[in-house]
Amino acid sequence: MFDKKDKSYPIELVAEFLGVNSRTLYYYEKFTLVCPQRRGRKRYYSKADIEWLEFVREMMYEQGMNLRSIIVLIRRRDQVIMNRCPEDVVNCFKNYLVKKVNKDLQISFEKKEGR
Amino acid sequence: MFDKKDKSYPIELVAEFLGVNSRTLYYYEKFTLVCPQRRGRKRYYSKADIEWLEFVREMMYEQGMNLRSIIVLIRRRDQVIMNRCPEDVVNCFKNYLVKKVNKDLQISFEKKEGR
DNA sequence: AAATAATTTTCACTTAAAGTGAAAAAAATG
DNA sequence: CATTTTTTTCACTTTAAGTGAAAATTATTT
Numbered sequence: 001m002f003d004k005k006d007k008s009y010p011i012e013l014v015a016e017f018l019g020v021n022s023r024t025l026y027y028y029e030k031f032t033l034v035c036p037q038r039r040g041r042k043r044y045y046s047k048a049d050i051e052w053l054e055f056v057r058e059m060m061y062e063q064g065m066n067l068r069s070i071i072v073l074i075r076r077r078d079q080v081i082m083n084r085c086p087e088d089v090v091n092c093f094k095n096y097l098v099k100k101v102n103k104d105l106q107i108s109f110e111k112k113e114g115r
Numbered sequence: 116m117f118d119k120k121d122k123s124y125p126i127e128l129v130a131e132f133l134g135v136n137s138r139t140l141y142y143y144e145k146f147t148l149v150c151p152q153r154r155g156r157k158r159y160y161s162k163a164d165i166e167w168l169e170f171v172r173e174m175m176y177e178q179g180m181n182l183r184s185i186i187v188l189i190r191r192r193d194q195v196i197m198n199r200c201p202e203d204v205v206n207c208f209k210n211y212l213v214k215k216v217n218k219d220l221q222i223s224f225e226k227k228e229g230r
Numbered sequence: 231a232a233a234t235a236a237t238t239t240t241c242a243c244t245t246a247a248a249g250t251g252a253a254a255a256a257a258a259t260g
Numbered sequence: 261c262a263t264t265t266t267t268t269t270c271a272c273t274t275t276a277a278g279t280g281a282a283a284a285t286t287a288t289t290t
Contacts, residue, residue, distance in 0.1 A: 010265095010266085011266080011267090012265095012266090020249085020250095021249070021250050021251085022266090022267095023249070023250055023251080023268095024248085024249060024250075026267075026268080027248075027249070027250090040257075040258080041256080041257070041258095041266075041267065042257085042258085042265090042266065042267090043266085043267090059187075060248090063183065063184075063187045064181075064183035064184075064187070064276090065181070065183060065184040065187055066179075066180070066181040066183070066184060066247070066248080066276090067247080067248075068178065068179035068180060068181070068247085069178075069179075069180040069181060069184030072174075072178045072179065072180055073188075125236095125237090126237080126238090127236095127237090135278085135279095136278070136279050136280085137237090137238095138239095138278070138279055138280080139277085139278060139279075141238075141239080142277075142278070142279090155286075155287080156237070156238065156285080156286065156287095157236090157237065157238090157286085157287085158237085158238090175277090179247095181247090181276070181277080182276080182277075183276085
């Protein structure tokens with residue numbers, strides 16, 4: 001679709017391609033979710049910009065995530081956006097389930113044993 | 116605060132402790148975010164339930180995540196809620212930045228070299 | 231069992247984030 | 261300088277999240 005040589009594309013074209021209003025892309029910039037290159041004031045979106053935005057849209061539309069969550073996920077990978085993983089979200093739920101299952105087992109055991 | 120022996124607590128107590136309306140806890144159940152034990156119809160929240168809910172509230176209030184996002188995060192760790200990581204969210208952004216930085220460097224280089 | 235109290239459920243409303251239309255303002259271009 | 265393009269601002273719409281109030285259901289007490 002877009003040129004491999006990473007030429008830059010104007011906002012209207014990108015908005016159309018993504019199926020959103022160009023206002024939406026301005027809106028995303030407020031949250032530093034995307035930062036198109038500027039020559040003068042005019043914005044030019046690179047192929048990388050576009051791919052990233054496609055991914056964001058998928059997260060939001062297909063999965064129902066919100067803007068903030070995506071930003072939180074990025075931040076949680078640490079300031080440098082690197083190796084740390086939002087492990088705790090899942091671990092916390094995992095622990096929750098584990099405790100729950102243990103407790104439930106214990107309860108059904110108690111019932112069977114008549115304690 | 117709550118008994119270590121994992122006794123179960125009624126919804127009103129838990130709601131008060133978390134600082135939310137009990138309706139909110141019913142609401143969360145619609146999304147299977149929490150599943151308190153039932154005796155008859157009455158709900159009993161375990162210590163694990165409460166800790167998990169505290170964590171969820173923090174994610175939502177302190178960080179601004181939405182319900183769906185938390186559920187997506189859990190799901191993305193795979194059906195079994197185990198080892199896979201929502202790496203792609205961050206990787207996608209990382210790649211985006213890397214490409215961006217490369218491109219920007221290239222551009223400033225081109226400027227300096229006058230190509 | 232009837233009366234009372236406690237829980238759950240439903241309905242409808244409020245609030246805030248996400249998104250967009252329209253028009254004003256600013257810049258670029260012919 | 262007039263016209264077109266792009267950005268910005270303001271105000272509105274829509275939807276998720278949350279909650280109040282009351283109806284419905286269940287449990288408890290007398």
